[in-house]
Amino acid sequence: MIIEIDMASETPIYTQLVYQIKLGIVRGRMHAGDSLPSVRSLAGDIGINLHTVNKAYKVLVGEGVLTQVKKGYEISRETPPKISETYKEEFKEKLFDLMIDANVFDIDVDMLLEEMKIKLKGDEQHD
């Protein structure tokens, strides 16, 4: 698993981890039913605290992205994970705030989104 963590970023490490795992799914590197590395081994590989990995996994379980099974964690088999209304509200709030900034600072969001669609596909094909 390829995980990139920026220790200097202001984004909490567990949050970065959450998004890196989701990114793996979006790019098609990980599929429903795949099992994840153990908390201990992943923490060791990345060089971060056990608790941090644990928290990231718990968050993903809470979102329905991962499922905890006997032998550890795996990608949930039911897709797409159902998201709660409150989560969707949070999502919209965040997006709305970003749009406000885009307006205030004159950022071209449409162009950025095009870039990102490409970046999201990433190396989807070489997997």
Added chain:
Amino acid sequence: MIIEIDMASETPIYTQLVYQIKLGIVRGRMHAGDSLPSVRSLAGDIGINLHTVNKAYKVLVGEGVLTQVKKGYEISRETPPKISETYKEEFKEKLFDLMIDANVFDIDVDMLLEEMKIKLKGDEQHD
């Protein structure tokens, strides 16, 4: 000034305040050179501490959105405020993370953006 703060939200109050003020500008309710309510009066109106308002104002000054003058704070007269490269990077990161979630949870971002463009204009015209 119309300010809506959700005390139950996990978003810090000062951050909400920052976005509410920016929203006022984007919607055309406040214009370059307009002066803002004093730290104490706004705090009193909203029912929060003056330090919280102060922090929001300071953040906006740091972003170039507000300017501090002898008699208080006002909307910066130079528009649009130039945004630093590092800030833009942060912006892109946040947007990228949102796009990941949109993919994972099958959210139609394009549709949401249309909604938001309308919401952003808001009551621009009745002012």
Added chain:
Amino acid sequence: MIIEIDMASETPIYTQLVYQIKLGIVRGRMHAGDSLPSVRSLAGDIGINLHTVNKAYKVLVGEGVLTQVKKGYEISRETPPKISETYKEEFKEKLFDLMIDANVFDIDVDMLLEEMKIKLKGDEQHD
């Protein structure tokens, strides 16, 4: 009298006024015994509050630069004004702090001082 006040500056107006008056003396535009404009007229000319001009004059009296006489204020006849040890200590502190910044931010103070010596003389001769 030529007084330049920057209302947008973070330096208090009365402080700017104090320095502008001292600058007039240093440049030889004003001499011992000269009387100053009345508080009211100067405030009117600059467009600031009476209290502000008053405070500046009071500070200068306190420093021995001005003397209050029946008809108003005049430049002290005794030169150079004696300064207290505590004032000199303050002066040294300020200068020391500036030197620290010069070191940290790699500013060439010697060069700046040369510039300033010229600027201080200013239009000394055309008066």
Added chain:
Amino acid sequence: MIIEIDMASETPIYTQLVYQIKLGIVRGRMHAGDSLPSVRSLAGDIGINLHTVNKAYKVLVGEGVLTQVKKGYEISRETPPKISETYKEEFKEKLFDLMIDANVFDIDVDMLLEEMKIKLKGDEQHD
């Protein structure tokens, strides 16, 4: 860390703290990458409020002297911190005002500067 704060001074405590930290760097007592004492521990040691220390640290981060990392604050690794034009203008203003006073009060700045260069080096070598 050696920090000297004058509680009776009219200079704000956080400002004194800012200069004391810079002085530590200039004197070579602290180097790029060194981590600073935690906000709370330093506040406790000096006997001031943690918010006051916090503000000093924030100012230094804003100036590029300190960097905030996950585990706290550290001296920025990139040296020297680049200083903005507006900051340099402020610096020149302050220095100019001091030079005015030096002229008015007949203070020998050149001599003081020599003293200060020695004081700045301080105990650089015994460390």
Added chain:
DNA sequence: GTGGTCTAGACCACA
């Protein structure tokens, strides 16, 4: 009236 500074104490998120 305005903002600036400082204190004291609380709760939370992160690692």
Added chain:
DNA sequence: GTGGTCTAGACCACC
């Protein structure tokens, strides 16, 4: 343990 946020209340400088 670390910093982030928020509150409450105080005193001061400036205009």
